[in-house]
Structure formats: C-alpha cells, structure tokens
Amino acid sequence: MSKDKKGVEIKRDFYKGVIDEIEHIKDFKKTIDNRQKSPTTQIVSVLMGGSIKLGSSDIHLEPQEKGVKIRIRVDGVLHKVTTLPKAIYNKILSRIKLLSSMKLNVTEQAQDGRFNILLNQKEIEIRASLLPSQHGESIVMRILDPENLIDVKDLGLRDDLFELFTKEISRPNGMIIVTGPTGSGKTTTLYAFLKNINNPEIKIITIENPVEYQLGGVIQTQVDEDRGYTFASGLESIVRQDPDVVLVGEIRNLETTNIALQAALTGHLVFSTLHTNDAAGTIARLKSLGASKENIAPAINLAIAQRLLRKVCPKCAHLEEPTPEEKEEIKKGLKEAPTEIKKLYQNDFKISRANPDGCKHCNFTGYKGRVGIFEALLVNDKMENLINQSATINEIRKEMESQGMLTLYQDGLVKVLKQKTTFKELSRVTQKD
Secondary structure (H helix, E strand, C coil): CCCCCCEEEECHHHHHHCHHHCCCHHHHHHHHHHCCCCCHHHHHHHHHHHHHHCCEEEEEEEECCCCEEEEEEECCEEEEEEEECHHHHHHHHHHHHHHCCCCCCCCCCCEEEEEEEEECCEEEEEEEEEEEECCEEEEEEEEECHHHCCCHHHCCCCHHHHHHHHHHCCCCCEEEEEECCCCCCHHHHHHHHHHHHCCCCCCEEEEECCCCCCCCCCEEEECEHHHCECHHHHHHHHHCCCCCEEEECCCCCHHHHHHHHHHHHCCCEEEEEECCCCCCHHHHHHHHCCCCHHHHHHHEEEEEEEEEEEEECCCCCEEECCCHHHHHHHHHHCCCCCHHHHHHHHCCCCEEECCCCCCHHHCCCCEEEEEEEEEEEECCHHHHHHHHCCCCHHHHHHHHHHCCCCCHHHHHHHHHHCCCCCHHHHHHHCCCC
8 A cells, every 4th residue: 555545454464363254244243243342443444354355335334323333235235234332433433534534523514535445465445425414423435446347248248238339339439328326337337348448559538526446548537526627627628638538427417418429429439327217218318408419319329228136146046947927027028039038938947046045155145246237229320310300218219129129127037037136136126117
C-alpha cells in the first residue's frame, strides 16, 4: 500500500490465524462476537477481512434502539451477521471515519470517504458512506475488489449475444447503452467491454461517479460537482482530447445526452448507462430526457438490459424433473425462440433445485455466485426507421422479437434449462411480461 493512502493492512499471520477460519456467516458471527474485547483495529480487520473472504459486495452497520446490526450483502442479498453493543460500534465508527478522512466531530451530516485494505498482497478499495439516522450514524462500506473485473466471455452470455456484443464493441463509432436498476451489474459489463477493446492503438477516456476500478492504459476521470466537473462539462472536455472510446458513467439529463449522442455521431465509440426497465425502453427514456429521434436513431448501435440471478450452489443443489406447470411455462415462454434454444427442452430434461437448507459452501442459502441475464436492442436499418417514425415501446419490442432477440425473462428461462439457476430465483428478479 502506497504511503499516501490510508488503509488497513491485514497481516498474513492474522489472516491465517483468524480470517482464514471464516467459511460462512455463522463462523463470521462467532469470530466477531469473540473479538469484542479486542483492540478496535483488530475488530475492524475481522469485519473487513471476513466480509471480503465471504465474497461480500458491501457491509452495513445499522444503529438500532438497542445495539448496532451488522449485515453483509452476498450475491445481491443482505444477510444479518450479528449485533454489536453501541459502545463498541462507536469505536469502530471513529476508526472508519479516521481511515476514510471523514470529520470526526460531524454527526448530523452525511459524509463519504474511502480507504484501502491490503490483504494477501492485494489492494482492495473501500468506499464508505455515512448517514445520520434516528439511533446514530449508519455506515455502508462498498468493497471494490479488483478480482471482480471480468472479461466479456465471463459475463454468462449466450453464444449469439457474445457474438453480437463483441462485434458491436469493436465498431469505430456509435453508442452502446447498458440499462438496469442499481446493482444489476451495468458497471461490470461496461468494464468488461473496455477490457476487451483496450489496446495501445486506441485512446480510452472515462468520466465516472466515482471511478470504481483502475484500468491500466485507460485515462479515468471522476465527477467533481463542487469544482464544476459534471458529466456534461467533463464529456465536453474529454471529446477535445481526441479519444477513440469514451465511457460516460451515467446519462441523466439532456445536456449530457446531447453531447454523448453528438460524440457518437462524430466518430467516437461511446459507452454509457441509463435507468430503464428493459432495452426497448431506452429509446423512450432518451426522448423523455429531450433528445430528438433524428439524433437517437443514427447514434445508437446497441441497447442492453440486464439483471443478475443467483446461481445454484454446485455443492448442494440437485436435479429434478420439472413439474407439468414448469414445463408448460418453459414451452410457452420460449415458443418463439430460435430453434437451437428450443432443442434444450424438446426431449426429457431436468432442472436444478436449490437446497433450502444450503450448506457451508453457500452460507446455507442454496445459492453461490451470480450470472447475468440480458436482452439486446440492435439498431439496424429497420429499427432506425421505427425510431424515426416514433414507434411505441411495444412496436420496438415486436421488432426485437422478429430479429430473434430474447427478453430478460426468456434468457432467464434458458439459464434455468442450463441448470444454472432456478424458477424461484428467476421469479424473484424478473417478471414474465
């Protein structure tokens, strides 16, 4: 860890002696509870090291009327770990404030900061957010593990989508937009795209809020609204730097929208994100921000919607014959799917069932890891004509179907057929219509 960065170094002997023994959340609870009389630095090391060991994406410390609840998010779902006395939490709070360069004497205002963890020679960034609440200051710490940066081939794409995505991200200009709610993996997908195309022959510049992972060979900038460096003003400056590829963390207003569209129309490949429910809704969303259809149609190459489903635990899941109702749902849902997908269920087949009691490997949840489901809107000549004719979302969806594109739910059914996830998990994350 560099000298100019504040952080926590979890020593090898401490990791091997304490953290390495944490295999699941019950172990984590026991370890924290047993360390309550330890120095605060050790409690923080256990809290951070154990969360990272269990694959958590974030840590929540939530003051209640009596005690402070600790929860961690694993595979998109929050799990309670334990409850700490407020006296111990107050010491942890002060330590985290100090590490994150927050103001120790400010208790009635939201604060944000960051620090680093050095664990097994790997540096992991922690983004800390503090919010005053009824019973004290609540903290959420997001864990940004560089090992979460993956390649396009690891996104869980069907073969047809992998071919489409790799083709579209290799184009010299146009815009690719990834949509979905917070926590649906949009940033992971965009970073995978950048990793795929990054080479010494092209210049890539990003504007993010905040910069989440460091990418070698890429110029990354961060929004700073206090200094007037917004998505819009930053994007204007970036375009003057003659980049080949630009990543805009999020499109949220007309000014940013228009600059991004113009950049895509003038020889740049632009990646960005947008909050919509599906791929077809991308066009309507851009119009609602005030963009003209004359700019949208020729600028957009591809709009992608995505969600994340938990995968069944490979250690404790089992295979079963689907029920008649499940068979009917699969046949109905994939009735218009391409022939190669229909082959998956034309003969006898089995689907995975998660073990309701789980096992140590999956924190007794029945699920371990996540996989993406996707739908894609490819703007070809016919789709461009529909956009210029102010087609409705339903008309755009029908054209997507005629191109052989599957919806999020249909892609989820494919993941069920391939025994990666379950009907229950698919229903939790998506809806049929």
